[in-house]
Amino acid sequence: MSEISVASGWQHILAEAVEEASRLPPEWCFEITHAETVDGALRLSATYVSGDIPLDDHLPPERKMPHPWRSMMRIRENAKQQSLVTCECCGREGRLVGVGDEARVRCGRHEYVVDVAEWEEKRASMRTMFETEEGAVEHFRQDYGKGVDMMRDLQTAVEQDSGEPDPTSKH
Numbered sequence: 001m002s003e004i005s006v007a008s009g010w011q012h013i014l015a016e017a018v019e020e021a022s023r024l025p026p027e028w029c030f031e032i033t034h035a036e037t038v039d040g041a042l043r044l045s046a047t048y049v050s051g052d053i054p055l056d057d058h059l060p061p062e063r064k065m066p067h068p069w070r071s072m073m074r075i076r077e078n079a080k081q082q083s084l085v086t087c088e089c090c091g092r093e094g095r096l097v098g099v100g101d102e103a104r105v106r107c108g109r110h111e112y113v114v115d116v117a118e119w120e121e122k123r124a125s126m127r128t129m130f131e132t133e134e135g136a137v138e139h140f141r142q143d144y145g146k147g148v149d150m151m152r153d154l155q156t157a158v159e160q161d162s163g164e165p166d167p168t169s170k171h
C-alpha cells in the first residue's frame with residue numbers, strides 16, 4: 001500500500017476502503033493511492049488495471065461485468081458518505097461545518113478545530129508531555145515504594161527489639 005494518511009477520526013474509514021479493495025480481483029491491481037479532503041469530505045483515489053474490461057454502462061445491472069472503475073466509484077462514495085458524518089478528529093458522529101476552505105466534518109467538541117493536521121500535532125506533543133509526566137510519577141512511586149518498604153523494615157526491627165507492637169506509643 002502506498003503511503004497515505006488521514007486524520008485519526010477517519011482511520012477506520014480508510015481501513016475499510018483498503019479492506020474492500022483487497023477483496024477485488026487481484027488482476028485489477030487495485031490500490032488506493034491517495035486520500036484528500038475535498039469540501040470537508042474524504043476523497044479517495046485509486047489506481048487499477050482495467051485491461052480490456054468494457055465499461056458496459058448501457059447494460060442492465062444484472063448483465064454488467066465487474067469493473068474496477070465502478071468499484072473505485074463505490075469505494076470512494078462509501079468513504080465520502082461515511083466521512084460526512086464522522087468527526088475527522090475523533091471518529092465520533094459529526095457533521096459538516098464551515099464553508100469553502102474551512103468546510104470540515106466535526107463533532108460538537110471539535111467544531112473549533114479548523115486545521116486537523118495542526119490539531120493532531122499539538123495533541124501528539126501534549127501526549128508526549130503527559131507520558132513524560134507519567135514516567136516521572138512512576139519513578140517517584142518506585143522510589144517512594146522503596147521508602148515505604150524501608151520504613152516497614154525499620155518498624156519491624158524496632159518492634160522485635162522492644163517487644164512493643166506500636167513504636168510510636170513509646171513517646
Ligand SMILES: [Zn+2]
Pocket residue numbers: 087088089090091092106107108109110
Ligand atoms: Zn470530534
